[in-house]
Amino acid sequence: MADFYEILGLNQTADSTQIRTAYKRLAMQWHPDRNPGNAQAEEMFKAINEAYHVLSDPLKKSRYDSRFNAQTTTSYTEAYWREVQKQRYARWQQSQSKRYVFDGHYFKIQGLAFLVFIVMSGVCFGIIHTANYFVASKYEKIREQNHQLVTEVNAMFGSGKEDEAIARIMALHEKEPLDFQFIHARDSLVNELRNQAEKQFNAQNFGEALRFLKYLKKYEFPPRTETLRKIGICEYNTGSFTEALQTLKQLHTEQPWNLELIYQIGIINLEYVGDKDEAMRYFSMGTTLFKENLTEIYGEAFTVVMNPNDVPDIYASIFIARSNTNMMFKKYKDAVKDLNWAIYLRPGWPDSYKLRAIAKAKSRNSSVCQDLAQAQKLGADGIPELQRKYCR
Numbered sequence: 001m002a003d004f005y006e007i008l009g010l011n012q013t014a015d016s017t018q019i020r021t022a023y024k025r026l027a028m029q030w031h032p033d034r035n036p037g038n039a040q041a042e043e044m045f046k047a048i049n050e051a052y053h054v055l056s057d058p059l060k061k062s063r064y065d066s067r068f069n070a071q072t073t074t075s076y077t078e079a080y081w082r083e084v085q086k087q088r089y090a091r092w093q094q095s096q097s098k099r100y101v102f103d104g105h106y107f108k109i110q111g112l113a114f115l116v117f118i119v120m121s122g123v124c125f126g127i128i129h130t131a132n133y134f135v136a137s138k139y140e141k142i143r144e145q146n147h148q149l150v151t152e153v154n155a156m157f158g159s160g161k162e163d164e165a166i167a168r169i170m171a172l173h174e175k176e177p178l179d180f181q182f183i184h185a186r187d188s189l190v191n192e193l194r195n196q197a198e199k200q201f202n203a204q205n206f207g208e209a210l211r212f213l214k215y216l217k218k219y220e221f222p223p224r225t226e227t228l229r230k231i232g233i234c235e236y237n238t239g240s241f242t243e244a245l246q247t248l249k250q251l252h253t254e255q256p257w258n259l260e261l262i263y264q265i266g267i268i269n270l271e272y273v274g275d276k277d278e279a280m281r282y283f284s285m286g287t288t289l290f291k292e293n294l295t296e297i298y299g300e301a302f303t304v305v306m307n308p309n310d311v312p313d314i315y316a317s318i319f320i321a322r323s324n325t326n327m328m329f330k331k332y333k334d335a336v337k338d339l340n341w342a343i344y345l346r347p348g349w350p351d352s353y354k355l356r357a358i359a360k361a362k363s364r365n366s367s368v369c370q371d372l373a374q375a376q377k378l379g380a381d382g383i384p385e386l387q388r389k390y391c392r
Contacts, residue, residue, distance in 0.1 A: 007048060008023060008048065010022055016056065016058075019055045020052075023052040026044075027045065027049070030045045030048060038089070146179055146182065150182070150185045162189075162193060163218070166186070166189050166193070166215065173186050186219075190219050193216045194212075197230070201234070210234035213231045231247045232247040232248045232264070235247060241273055242273065245265060245269065248261055257289070259286055259289060259314045259315070260314055263282075263317060265282045266318075266322075266325075270328075279321075280329070283325055287318060290315050294306060308344060308346070311345060319338045320338070320339070327358075327362070330362075332359045332360075335355075335359040336360055339352055348378065350374075350375045350380035353371040354380045356371050357369075357371035361389075369390065
């Protein structure tokens with residue numbers, strides 16, 4: 001029977017702390033993971049675990065001590081265990097030396113394994129190459145079919161069916177969104193629409209330009225500001241005033257700060273649609289924006305600080321248009337206020353003095369003749385008739 005105390009390198013007086021310390025040290029020393037393939041180490045590790053399992057339990061230790069002391073057999077000595085370990089290590093070393101023998105059989109096995117590897121690699125390569133061939137053939141066929149479809153769409157576009165052609169290419173692109181041919185064809189057709197619209201617009205062929213621009217608007221996401229602006233101009237020049245208003249209002253939602261748009265919308269309402277209320281709403285919007293802009297730049301006292309020549313003509317034009325609208329509503333005093341602003345901004349415009357003189361006359365203001373004289377000095381038309389009427 002093995003002496004558990006001797007296995008752990010202890011005597012029978014060892015306490016639990018000494019037993020645990022000895023176990024941890026020996027277990028780490030003889031653990032199989034630190035002695036791979038060492039059968040002796042494995043046996044020692046088992047013996048160490050068994051010894052600790054018994055000696056760490058007080059009840060088992062008490063029973064063991066009583067049995068061990070009663071044994072008459074000679075316990076194993078340290079020299080015995082050293083000899084056992086030496087023999088086990090010799091057997092392990094002998095088994096390791098016989099594991100790898102580089103003889104003819106070894107090379108035969110290695111050669112056969114290499115041959116199998118070559119054959120399997122060839123089979124896999126053949127399968128992959130064949131699969132790639134069929135896939136490439138399939139995609140080449142699809143590419144040729146798509147190329148034919150693009151050719152048909154281009155022919156349709158060239159025959160004057162622009163809208164139908166682009167609708168067709170958009171449907172094809174939606175069906176196969178990753179096909180580069182459809183993407184390129186779609187972009188090319190849209191660019192051609194833009195080029196044709198620009199060409200007709202510059203030539204002032206507004207009807208033909210409008211046709212291309214409306215197609216272009218359908219296929220821009222969202223429509224470009226320049227496209228909307230040109231559509232509005234074309235609609236205005238072709239007499240489609242209601243449509244022009246709708247287009248310009250759509251553009252105004254994107255550019256609420258654009259005074260040119262506000263002025264155009266107001267003029268169309270006033271002069272072509274006959275909606276004085278809507279015209280007044282936009283002209284008032286323009287004058288309010290004028291004051292907000294200049295207040296933001298110069299402060300509340302901007303009329304004292306700013307140079308009127310630094311602001312664009314559109315400000316004065318909006319005040320003149322608003323004064324005309326006020327005169328239609330017979331709000332002559334309000335018209336005079338608007339013209340005061342117009343003259344402040346552009347004192348060299350003769351018609352502003354002429355209009356203000358008429359508004360003053362309607363509101364029974366006494367300074368009519370001075371405005372008419374200034375208008376005549378600046379070259380306004382029809383002043384003598386007004387002077388005979390109001391300055392007798």
